[in-house]
Amino acid sequence: MKKSVLFFSLISILCFSQQKNVLVSNLRPKSENFIFPLISLASKPSVEKKINTFLQVNELEFIPDSGKDPFHLASTATNTYRNFVYFYGWKKLETPNNILSLEMEGEASGAYSEHFVNYKNFDLRTGNLINLKDLFEPEAISEIQILVNKQIAKEITDYTDDLKANGNSEEDKEVIRMYQECLEYVKDGSLEYVEFFFGQDKITVVRGRCSNHAMRALDDLDDYFVELPFSRIEKYWSDYAKSLLSKNKKVTRQNTIENKLYKGTIDGKYPVTLFIKQLYDDGSFSAFYWYNKNKKLIEWSGNLKNNHISIIENDYHSEELKKWIPRAYIEADVIGKKISGTWQDYKTKKYLKLELEEL
Known part of the structure; x- marks a missing residue:
């Protein structure tokens, strides 16, 4: 493990020179079990923020600036998948100019330990994750x-x-x-x-x-x-x-909701951020959203069909009924960069307006 940490730490230093505008350092607090990439892109702060938000929410289930220890859930197995997850190093790969490709090495421990290496590719013009199908x-x-x-x-x-x-x-x-x-x-x-x-x-x-x-x-x-x-x-x-x-500065949009971040409001007055994760071939997907004020992740489970989204937001699991009890139902339409619909309270049946726009 220590050899791996030393190797990736050396790569971390050397890769600074590979792309002048993109710097990758270690998210604090760094430790032997957590060497995680932090992106700096001074010329495009919104892109920098989007990439770091994606990485930290997707991998650590941590919302940036929501606490002192971004690794708490991963190190205590209190994440949604109830596994210990460690990150031993990262590497910034050689890529075309508009792309940031990261390799991350780590270990997930549940019933047994499993080593992993995963890859994430970002469009440096927008900060969006690049999906292979795009x-x-x-x-x-x-x-x-x-x-x-x-x-x-x-x-x-x-x-x-x-x-x-x-x-x-x-x-x-x-x-x-x-x-x-x-x-x-x-x-x-x-x-x-x-x-x-x-x-x-x-x-x-x-x-x-x-x-x-x-x-x-x-x-x-x-x-x-x-x-x-x-x-x-x-x-x-x-x-x-x-x-x-290409070298052309014109950006052609990725026509998908997959792995995208959205900002908007519920009821026109509660600012929220939405992160939609992988979209599967059958239209199913999972997502996190959070109220910008309290920064706590809330899970969504949804389905996309003909640009219409149907989502369930669960409240708790009833041991008596042996099933999840919903908190809300969401119905919305995807129109270009926007998602517009309703958030319906399961108990009161009250409808609140949901308006979101791609970050």
Whole structure:
């Protein structure tokens, strides 16, 4: 662990020179178990604030400036997923000019400890997270999925063919079974379950390993890294991707609510901030919102269909009824950068106006 911390700390210092305007330091208080990136972008304070808010809410469930210790929930397993989560280091990757790509290494501990490396990519013009699907025309996403899945399937097949030819132990047979089962899922794998990061002239798609925790020691292939050179996939670029990778200052908007931050009001007088997390292929998503005055995260569980959002805000879990009791129902429409609708109190049935706009 200490070697990892030293390595990432060195990278943290060296990466200052990689992009003149973007500085990445460590969120305080830094410790051996918490080395977490803090972004500084003096020329664009709103972008800086948006990126830091995203990172801290998404990874730590901490709202910036809401307390002294941003790592409290992660270090005490009092977050929504009830796991201890530690961050041992970060690395700023070499990217095209308009992009910030971060690699973060850590460990999550529940029933057992699990090492992780995740990647986050930001548009430095807006501060928005870059979703992989934003980069491609809708009709081209299936083509990208095929490219990625074929390469992973080939890596698995080549490995198992070699193992079949040269290995005959019971352990080898168990490994072959594991990869063959995994292969069935890989062939139809969706981009919603992968991560990615930018290089100067390519995207690398990262798919999680085939093994569960118990089988990990036998999984020599581990995570899969599929490199997609820009020259190979540029014919599939969306207008947003073309804008992102060009020197043109004009920004083409990401046409999605996924991983976006919104500001607005409830009842016209209560300022709130909304963070919508990953949007899945079936339209489901989860979100956090908070009243700007008290800065406490409130969970939403919702669904998007035909630009209409339906959300449930739960109040508490009834042990007697063995179900969640709602606090409110939200119905709203997505119109461009705005979300407009109602927040209905579950008990009183009173409707309050909800107005939000993308940050």
